[in-house]
Amino acid sequence: MKTNDQDKELSRREFIQQTAAIGAGIMFASSSDLFAETKQGRATNMNIKSKGYAARDTSGTLTPWEFERRPVGDNDILIDVKYASICHSDIHQMKGHWGPQQYPQVPGHEMVGVVAAIGKKVTKFKVGDRAGVGCMVDSCLGCESCKDEEEQYCPKTVFTYGYPEKSSPTGISQGGYSTNIVVRDHFAVHIPDKISFPEAAPLLCAGITTYSPLMKADLKKGIKVGVAGIGGLGHMALKLAVSKGAEVYAFTTSPGKVKDILAFGAKEAIVVDNISKLAPYKGKLDYMICTIPYQYDVAVYTSVVKHYGTYTQVGMPEKFELTLNNLGLSISRVNFNASLIGGMKETQDVVNYCADHNVHPQIQIIKAEQVNEAWENVVNKKARYRYVIDAATF
Ligand SMILES: [Zn+2]
Ligand SMILES: [Zn+2]
Numbered sequence: 001m002k003t004n005d006q007d008k009e010l011s012r013r014e015f016i017q018q019t020a021a022i023g024a025g026i027m028f029a030s031s032s033d034l035f036a037e038t039k040q041g042r043a044t045n046m047n048i049k050s051k052g053y054a055a056r057d058t059s060g061t062l063t064p065w066e067f068e069r070r071p072v073g074d075n076d077i078l079i080d081v082k083y084a085s086i087c088h089s090d091i092h093q094m095k096g097h098w099g100p101q102q103y104p105q106v107p108g109h110e111m112v113g114v115v116a117a118i119g120k121k122v123t124k125f126k127v128g129d130r131a132g133v134g135c136m137v138d139s140c141l142g143c144e145s146c147k148d149e150e151e152q153y154c155p156k157t158v159f160t161y162g163y164p165e166k167s168s169p170t171g172i173s174q175g176g177y178s179t180n181i182v183v184r185d186h187f188a189v190h191i192p193d194k195i196s197f198p199e200a201a202p203l204l205c206a207g208i209t210t211y212s213p214l215m216k217a218d219l220k221k222g223i224k225v226g227v228a229g230i231g232g233l234g235h236m237a238l239k240l241a242v243s244k245g246a247e248v249y250a251f252t253t254s255p256g257k258v259k260d261i262l263a264f265g266a267k268e269a270i271v272v273d274n275i276s277k278l279a280p281y282k283g284k285l286d287y288m289i290c291t292i293p294y295q296y297d298v299a300v301y302t303s304v305v306k307h308y309g310t311y312t313q314v315g316m317p318e319k320f321e322l323t324l325n326n327l328g329l330s331i332s333r334v335n336f337n338a339s340l341i342g343g344m345k346e347t348q349d350v351v352n353y354c355a356d357h358n359v360h361p362q363i364q365i366i367k368a369e370q371v372n373e374a375w376e377n378v379v380n381k382k383a384r385y386r387y388v389i390d391a392a393t394f
Pocket of ligand 1: 088090109205206
């Protein structure tokens with residue numbers, strides 16, 4: 001006859017057996033989870049919580065915002081952002097200079113960090129890799145532009161913030177002034193160990209935007225290259241051209257930048273406090289890149305390039321408008337063109353090139369709470385030369 005104690009013992013054993021079985025299940029589940037943790041990181045089908053600074057209207061003032069990003073899809077990676085830098089374009093777009101915007105909107109298209117999760121089909125990255133994202137987060141990957149590795153010219157390119165994005169819980173892409181980003185793996189680049197995170201961030205827009213046209217200019221030792229506008233983009237153009245052996249003429253409206261410009265390796269720093277300062281350089285340069293992001297006298301600037309030389313505009317003015325004086329341009333007979341960032345392969349190239357050749361942007365690291373002040377400084381030409389936000393402060 002079973003005693004109460006025996007009953008209790010039986011139930012205790014059953015309980016242990018059942019628990020062990022469940023436990024084994026849990027163990028199994030945990031080890032596969034653990035596997036997922038090491039191989040795929042925090043991959044989950046849930047939206048990813050993110051925290052950043054967003055514009056709420058055209059005032060140009062950013063405030064903290066908590067929002068969600070899409071889950072990590074099969075071809076996506078999740079990057080924990082470490083640093084995000086400030087581009088003048090962020091300010092133009094948030095203030096509505098390029099057309100009406102949806103708010104809240106998180107700006108930022110220069111960000112670097114560590115891969116925290118990868119989708120099932122991702123082979124380009126593994127968890128723990130250093131990665132960066134620039135101005136694009138998606139494209140069709142099938143059209144001629146995409147096949148030519150010029151994804152920025154794909155009709156379906158999704159730019160990093162403010163673009164309609166079906167998979168985004170907010171309906172638009174949200175940028176890098178935030179703690180993380182979910183991005184299709186193709187649109188992230190590897191950040192080599194030999195360049196620091198804060199110095200790598202500005203390469204994702206300022207670096208590629210100037211590197212791409214400079215590479216097409218076939219820089220050779222001794223070629224005379226002009227750089228107009230020495231801000232975030234201009235100082236990178238200057239350093240890149242110098243590193244390729246070019247003789248660089250830097251045109252600035254800020255006398256306070258002359259010392260830096262010469263330290264960056266320019267042959268001459270020309271302070272254009274009056275447009276007549278360009279006259280002595282008429283027809284002297286082989287190539288010129290212009291980063292000025294507002295209306296200026298294009299004909300006079302292009303006249304410093306020799307006949308049939310090339311002049312590339314990369315600065316993006318308000319309303320995208322630049323007025324060209326046809327007579328001025330025809331007299332110089334300069335090949336005027338404009339260029340938009342660069343493709344993903346070239347973006348990886350510029351990051352590798354800068355890491356290998358010690359071409360580093362000059363940066364100032366700031367906390368998130370200083371971002372509004374930093375934006376004012378960018379507009380007032382006081383930035384020296386790229387503000388980089390420490391993402392730990394978002
Ligand atoms: Zn930019
Ligand atoms: Zn395409």
